Amino acid sequence: MAVTLEYERINISRGGRPVLVDIDLVLPAGGLVALTGASGAGKTTLLRITNRLLAPDSGRLLIDGADAANEPGPQLRRRIGYAAQGVGLFPHWTVGDNIAAVPWLNGMERQGRDRLVLEMLDLVELPQSFASRMPAALSGGQASRVGLARALAARPGLLLLDEPFAALDPETRNELADRIEALHKAQGLTTLLVTHDLADALTRATRILVLDGGRLVADATPAALVADPHPAVQALIASPLDQARRLVRLTE
Numbered sequence: 001m002a003v004t005l006e007y008e009r010i011n012i013s014r015g016g017r018p019v020l021v022d023i024d025l026v027l028p029a030g031g032l033v034a035l036t037g038a039s040g041a042g043k044t045t046l047l048r049i050t051n052r053l054l055a056p057d058s059g060r061l062l063i064d065g066a067d068a069a070n071e072p073g074p075q076l077r078r079r080i081g082y083a084a085q086g087v088g089l090f091p092h093w094t095v096g097d098n099i100a101a102v103p104w105l106n107g108m109e110r111q112g113r114d115r116l117v118l119e120m121l122d123l124v125e126l127p128q129s130f131a132s133r134m135p136a137a138l139s140g141g142q143a144s145r146v147g148l149a150r151a152l153a154a155r156p157g158l159l160l161l162d163e164p165f166a167a168l169d170p171e172t173r174n175e176l177a178d179r180i181e182a183l184h185k186a187q188g189l190t191t192l193l194v195t196h197d198l199a200d201a202l203t204r205a206t207r208i209l210v211l212d213g214g215r216l217v218a219d220a221t222p223a224a225l226v227a228d229p230h231p232a233v234q235a236l237i238a239s240p241l242d243q244a245r246r247l248v249r250l251t252e
């Protein structure tokens with residue numbers, strides 16, 4: 001079941017500097033929300049607060065109406081799917097054991113885990129034979145899919161993705177983005193996707209959040225965002241828009 005997230009006046013400083021300032025936000029269940037902004041804007045920090053890897057200095061996060069601070073972090077994280085570029089698979093575990101890590105922690109028995117692994121490999125469109133491979137024998141795109149399968153294996157209602165397309169070639173990233181979009185719908189998830197790439201955000205998300213210096217400066221549908229005059233938004237849009245126009249000109 002997709003979950004609702006409510007951020008209430010979230011503030012956090014790191015190294016003596018404010019990193020998130022007065023974040024007030026409600027994400028209703030079922031949204032595919034892109035979180036974007038320049039490097040250092042606070043995107044990853046907000047994601048880490050959402051899965052309780054960080055606690056805010058002030059403010060509250062409510063997950064389905066319950067204060068996230070009241071649940072132990074490790075327990076909460078088992079209900080949240082999390083995949084990030086660079087958050088490695090366990091290198092000495094097979095792909096199958098990586099995918100079934102959280103179900104294993106939750107006490108699922110071997111047979112159930114084996115079935116689940118095959119189902120998850122199907123979901124991310126990898127061959128079932130990959131279950132016995134080691135992570136070192138995967139391409140970057142395949143490893144990203146295994147990371148996604150691992151995030152979905154605990155059947156979460158919330159999927160957090162931190163730059164899942166970084167370091168992938170354009171074709172692979174497009175295929176992975178298609179799969180994420182389809183799984184988001186099919187699995188009934190609330191998905192929060194951190195991306196540097198506004199073109200991804202504009203074409204995939206139902207709603208786009210823009211952070212600038214730790215403040216939420218835009219919260220809009222893709223169509224409304226393009227018309228947003230805020231300088232930080234325009235700075236993000238300028239380059240993908242220019243690129244799109246040049247490409248269209250080539251095909252005219």
Ligand SMILES: Nc1ncnc2c1ncn2[C@@H]1O[C@H](COP(=O)(O)OP(=O)(O)OP(=O)(O)O)[C@@H](O)[C@H]1O
Pocket residue numbers: 014015019037038039040041042043044045046196
């Ligand atoms: N452990 C830390 N100690 C001090 N400052 C930190 C720490 N972690 C993050 N920061 C600072 O917090 C700010 C926000 O970092 P964050 O990683 O959330 O940004 P981001 O928008 O995800 O950036 P990027 O797109 O480059 O990943 C940055 O200025 C960063 O230097």
